[in-house]
Amino acid sequence: MKYDLFLSICQTEVDGFMPDEKTMFANFFDQAKLADELGFGTAWIAETHLSCQVQKENPGAVIPHFTGEIGLNTDILQMAHVVFANTKNINVGSAIRNIICNGGPIAHAEAVRTFLSLRRMSDPTSTRKLELGFAAGRFPFSNTPYGFKPKGDFETETWEVLKNKYFQEAVEIFLRLLKGEKLSSENVSARTLTRADFRKEDDWHRALVAAKAQGLIAQTEAENIPLAHHWNFEKVGVIPFDAPLENLRLTIGSHDPETQNFANTILPVGVFNLSITPPAVIEETHQRMAKTYNNMSGGWTRDLMPRTVLCFLDDTPGISETEQSVRAKRAATRAWENYWRAMEKTLDPKKVEGAVSNTIAGNVKQVAALIREKYHPEDRLMLWFDFNNHDNENVKSSMRAFMQKVKPLLEAAR
Numbered sequence: 001m002k003y004d005l006f007l008s009i010c011q012t013e014v015d016g017f018m019p020d021e022k023t024m025f026a027n028f029f030d031q032a033k034l035a036d037e038l039g040f041g042t043a044w045i046a047e048t049h050l051s052c053q054v055q056k057e058n059p060g061a062v063i064p065h066f067t068g069e070i071g072l073n074t075d076i077l078q079m080a081h082v083v084f085a086n087t088k089n090i091n092v093g094s095a096i097r098n099i100i101c102n103g104g105p106i107a108h109a110e111a112v113r114t115f116l117s118l119r120r121m122s123d124p125t126s127t128r129k130l131e132l133g134f135a136a137g138r139f140p141f142s143n144t145p146y147g148f149k150p151k152g153d154f155e156t157e158t159w160e161v162l163k164n165k166y167f168q169e170a171v172e173i174f175l176r177l178l179k180g181e182k183l184s185s186e187n188v189s190a191r192t193l194t195r196a197d198f199r200k201e202d203d204w205h206r207a208l209v210a211a212k213a214q215g216l217i218a219q220t221e222a223e224n225i226p227l228a229h230h231w232n233f234e235k236v237g238v239i240p241f242d243a244p245l246e247n248l249r250l251t252i253g254s255h256d257p258e259t260q261n262f263a264n265t266i267l268p269v270g271v272f273n274l275s276i277t278p279p280a281v282i283e284e285t286h287q288r289m290a291k292t293y294n295n296m297s298g299g300w301t302r303d304l305m306p307r308t309v310l311c312f313l314d315d316t317p318g319i320s321e322t323e324q325s326v327r328a329k330r331a332a333t334r335a336w337e338n339y340w341r342a343m344e345k346t347l348d349p350k351k352v353e354g355a356v357s358n359t360i361a362g363n364v365k366q367v368a369a370l371i372r373e374k375y376h377p378e379d380r381l382m383l384w385f386d387f388n389n390h391d392n393e394n395v396k397s398s399m400r401a402f403m404q405k406v407k408p409l410l411e412a413a414r
Contacts, residue, residue, distance in 0.1 A: 001410060002303050002380040003403065004042040005035045006095060008387065012068035014338060019390050024072055027392040029086065034396050036087035038403040042131050044093040044306070044382050045079055046071040049101050049142040062139050065341070070138075077115040080130055084119070093131030095382070096253040096272065100136050100143045100167070104231060105174035106238065108134075112178060113243035120244050127247065133272055134174070135253030136167045148230075157210040161197045166230040168259050171252070173231060175266040178245075182237040185229045192224040251306065257288060264294040270304035282307075303380035309371070310384045312361035315401035324363035332361040335388035364401060368409035377414060 009028050011018060019027070032043045048071035056064055063070075073079055076094035083092050099108045112132060119126065137143055148166070150156040172188055193211075198204040208220040216225055251270040252263050255277075263269040271285060286302060293300040312335070314328035336359070360370045375381065385398045 001375070001377055002041050003039075003407060004044055004093070004306060004380060004382045005031070005040045005399070006044045006046070006308065006382040006384040007031060008046045008384070009072045010046070010068070010070060010386070010388075011072055012066065012070075012388070014388055014390050017390060018068050021072060027386075027390070027395075029082070030392060031386070031395060031399065032083050032090070033086060034399055036090040038399060040090060040383075040399075040403070041380075042091040042093045042129070043083060044095040044131065044133070045073050045076055047073050047076055047094050047097055049074055049098055049137065050145070052139075055139075055141045058141075062141060076130075076132070077111055080115070081118070081122075084123070084126075084128065089128070091129040091131055091249075093251075094133045096133040096135040098137035098142060099134050099170055099174050100148050101146050104146065104148075105170040106177060106231070106233065106236060109174050109177035110238035112248070113238055113240055116243045116245065116248060117240040119247065129247055129249050131249050131251065133251040133253055134171075135272075136163070136170070152214060154207075154210040154214045154216065158193060158207045161193060161203075161207075162227070164256060164259070165191045165193065165197075165227060167254070168262060169230055171259060171263050172266065175250075175263060175269070177236070177238045178248075179267055180237075180241065180243075180245075182235060184235040185232045187235075188229060188231075191227045193227065194224045251304070257285075260285075260289070261292040264289075264292050266294070268294040268297045270306075273305055273307060302376055302378040306380045306382045307375060308384060309375075309381045310359045310387050311367065311398065311402065312359060313364070313367050313385070313398045313401050313406070314362070315364055315397065315405065321363045321365065325366055328361045328363065328366075331389075332359050338388050364405045365409070367402070368406045368413075371406070371410060372413055 007028055009024055011021065011024050028045075035043050048069065052063055052066055052070050053068070055061060076092070076097055080092040083090070097108070099105050102108070112130075115130065119130070140149075143149070148163070150159040150162070155162055169188060169191065173183075176183055193207060195201075195204045198207065205220070207225060208217065208222060211217045211222070211225045212220050249270070250267060251272055252260055253272040254260060255274070260269070260271050271289060273282060273285070282305070285305065286300070289304070290300045293304070310332075312328045312332040314324040314331070316324055316327060360367055360374070362370065371381070383402060385395045389395055
């Protein structure tokens with residue numbers, strides 16, 4: 001089992017208190033340094049773009065009741081330079097870099113190759129990894145200013161399906177340019193919409209009608225709808241050309257099997273999961289990726305799918321294990337209650353109960369037992385201690401307790 005750390009840098013109100021940005025960043029770097037000292041493998045950093053608070057001023061606010069910012073990190077590459085400069089061993093990961101916004105897939109491919117080249121210049125012998133998780137972004141408002149929105153009646157009618165096709169296009173452009181290929185949009189795979197892309201027959205029929213009205217097909221009995229490229233460009237190659245890819249590890253943040261498989265036709269790409277992903281889906285993904293993973297760097301292993309673990313660990317000295325357990329579970333419940341209030345402005349006891357049951361909470365022995373019960377011994381855990389918690393010392397105390405007490409229990413049980 002491998003142990004990583006997830007750091008959200010989520011500036012939201014907790015029990016009436018919200019730290020300023022300077023404090024949030026200071027806490028983050030403090031925790032990243034401690035993670036390095038304790039031996040965590042990778043510090044995964046959440047990434048967000050554009051202010052949630054400002055977006056609330058527009059019609060159709062995505063999270064109208066959320067106070068603060070979902071996350072303060074907007075660029076993993078800049079963050080990684082600082083983390084690497086102030087630590088010795090830990091890798092840095094993005095969870096997750098949006099390759100749609102901020103210029104799109106071409107710009108992101110060039111930025112990553114530039115980062116890798118500069119890293120080599122600053123530390124030529126380093127084998128530390130940039131763990132680049134990439135996806136399409138959590139909220140549409142981060143992408144719409146960059147033109148990633150429906151154009152015309154056909155795209156408006158089919159956008160919920162079409163945007164996934166365009167993400168596949170972005171993945172192809174990003175990975176092929178990152179790999180070092182030179183290409184134009186004419187070299188990018190042609191894509192279509194088919195009945196299989198739609199959940200309901202009525203949705204497919206409306207797509208056919210809209211496509212015919214726009215002249216994309218001649219009749220509504222067509223078996224597929226050909227799609228134009230979202231990104232149109234002449235032949236390009238991203239620089240620097242001599243970028244060292246050996247210190248880059250890729251992970252895609254998409255639950256779509258087709259997209260996961262397609263990414264691996266270009267480069268070796270791992271897969272993210274959600275903390276609420278059912279165990280059956282996790283195992284099915286492992287089995288499928290064992291067959292479709294691009295093995296130019298070796299075969300598929302379970303650590304190529306990091307598992308998000310919300311962990312509430314109480315090791316308060318001077319109280320009983322029972323009291324520690326009560327405190328940890330109370331903290332988990334309080335955190336989830338605050339989260340649901342912020343996200344939906346309603347407190348659904350069933351949602352809170354379900355979320356808490358999907359969380360690792362307890363004293364040292366309980367946390368070790370729950371992890372043994374829930375996770376495979378070869379899994380890779382992204383431990384999340386700062387969820388709804390701005391108490392920096394408390395977060396660091398949980399990190400220490402895990403690595404110094406829980407980890408030995410897990411290793412002894414092998």
